[in-house]
Amino acid sequence: MKGFASSFILLVLLVAFAAVPASANPAGPFDSLGLHWNWCPDPPNDSSPFGGSTFEIYGIGVAWTDSTIYVNVKTNFDPTATPSGGDSYGNNTFSAGDLYLNVGGSFQSRTGDVYGIATTSHGNEVTQAYSMWGGAVTAGELYSITDANENGELHGGVKGGSGDDGATGGADDGWASGTFEGYNPGSGIRSPGDGAIDGRNDYPTLIRYGDEVAGDNSSFAYTGPHGSNPKFDLWYSVDRAAIGLTCANDLQVFWAMECGNDGSEWNGEVPEPATIALISAGLAAMVNRKKNRHI
Numbered sequence: 214m215k216g217f218a219s220s221f222i223l224l225v226l227l228v229a230f231a232a233v234p235a236s237a238n239p240a241g242p243f244d245s246l247g248l249h250w251n252w253c254p255d256p257p258n259d260s261s262p263f264g265g266s267t268f269e270i271y272g273i274g275v276a277w278t279d280s281t282i283y284v285n286v287k288t289n290f291d292p293t294a295t296p297s298g299g300d301s302y303g304n305n306t307f308s309a310g311d312l313y314l315n316v317g318g319s320f321q322s323r324t325g326d327v328y329g330i331a332t333t334s335h336g337n338e339v340t341q342a343y344s345m346w347g348g349a350v351t352a353g354e355l356y357s358i359t360d361a362n363e364n365g366e367l368h369g370g371v372k373g374g375s376g377d378d379g380a381t382g383g384a385d386d387g388w389a390s391g392t393f394e395g396y397n398p399g400s401g402i403r404s405p406g407d408g409a410i411d412g413r414n415d416y417p418t419l420i421r422y423g424d425e426v427a428g429d430n431s432s433f434a435y436t437g438p439h440g441s442n443p444k445f446d447l448w449y450s451v452d453r454a455a456i457g458l459t460c461a462n463d464l465q466v467f468w469a470m471e472c473g474n475d476g477s478e479w480n481g482e483v484p485e486p487a488t489i490a491l492i493s494a495g496l497a498a499m500v501n502r503k504k505n506r507h508i
Contacts, residue, residue: 241448242434243283248276250285253479260475268474271443273466275479279486282458283450284312286468286477287443292332292435307472308333310418311350312433312449313388315465316458319480320388320417325465327358327387328456329420330431330449348422355431355451356423358387388417390473416476418469430455453486461485 254272271287292309309332318325331350350356430452437445447468453459464483469476 241285241436241446242432243276243285243448243450246278246283248278248283250274250276251479251481253477253481255475255477266442268470268472269442270468270475270477273468273477273479275464275466275481275483277453277483280453281450282314282453282456282464282483284448284466284468284479286312286447286449287445288447288468288470288475288477289442289444290470290475291438292445292447307470307474308335309447310469310471310473311420312447313417313465313467314451314456315467316456317462319465320467325359325463326457328426328451329356329358329388329417329423330354330433330451331356331420332433332447335419350420350423351425353431353433355426355455356420357426358420358423387420387422389419389421389471390416416469416473417467418471418473426455428452428455453483458483459486 252272252274255270257269257271260266260268260270266289269289271289274285274287276283276285290309294308311332312330313320314328314330315325316328318327320327331352331354334352335350432448432450434448435445436448439445458464461482461484464479464481466479467476468478
């Protein structure tokens with residue numbers, strides 16, 4: 214019975230840390246770390262019907278260590294795309310969005326401590342669509358959005374979203390929302406839910422207002438284009454302490470391109486660092502014990 218119990222515990226722990234097949238993880242900057250990726254696939258063919266599969270997102274993977282959170286976004290969207298001309302909407306050229314992080318809440322409920330990692334420096338993005346834009350950002354840097362020019366809103370508000378308090382015409386909102394909500398009508402899928410079907414996209418796409426978190430605590434890189442879909446991998450990292458994730462807590466991760474033609478989110482509980490160390494040690498001990506039995 215003891216042997217069965219140990220085997221069962223080992224199976225449960227291995228399932229809990231199950232990762233996608235190695236083929237789903239092309240070479241990236243975190244390969245040498247031996248991370249266990251936890252994946253949330255995004256439904257296929259749920260992006261805007263305009264532009265074919267250009268805007269398709271295939272899912273988000275999240276991994277963690279005692280000190281760091283790692284994120285991998287798989288998409289066909291080119292992170293180097295740069296709008297040109299006076300109106301990006303006129304020529305259908307958009308930029309990659311910023312990575313949204315929420316500790317202890319969600320953008321749908323307008324709760325939690327909100328952060329963002331800038332993907333670009335916002336050279337000529339969605340700013341044309343708003344009469345009052347926010348401040349400049351630096352690619353790869355971490356920004357704290359909660360309470361930054363939020364007029365008392367707990368959530369880093371999405372401009373024009375259902376949680377917008379309407380003050381100053383939305384000029385105090387921390388995030389820009391996407392501009393397109395016409396997800397592929399043939400698929401019958403709206404991915405992911407934004408809390409309202411109102412003909413308007415309430416997803417966070419670009420940081421508008423935020424306080425840069427001091428220190429070397431985040432990063433962004435990409436790999437691609439690959440020879441098959443998904444064409445690109447976006448890679449982010451952030452120090453757990455920098456976003457207050459030093460204990461076990463819920464984490465929401467969201468990514469979309471600036472127009473919001475597709476969006477993908479990951480939700481889950483990240484265990485406290487001591488728990489990670491104990492589980493890793495337990496796995497190693499049980500594996501060694503099993504090996505010794507066969508000597």
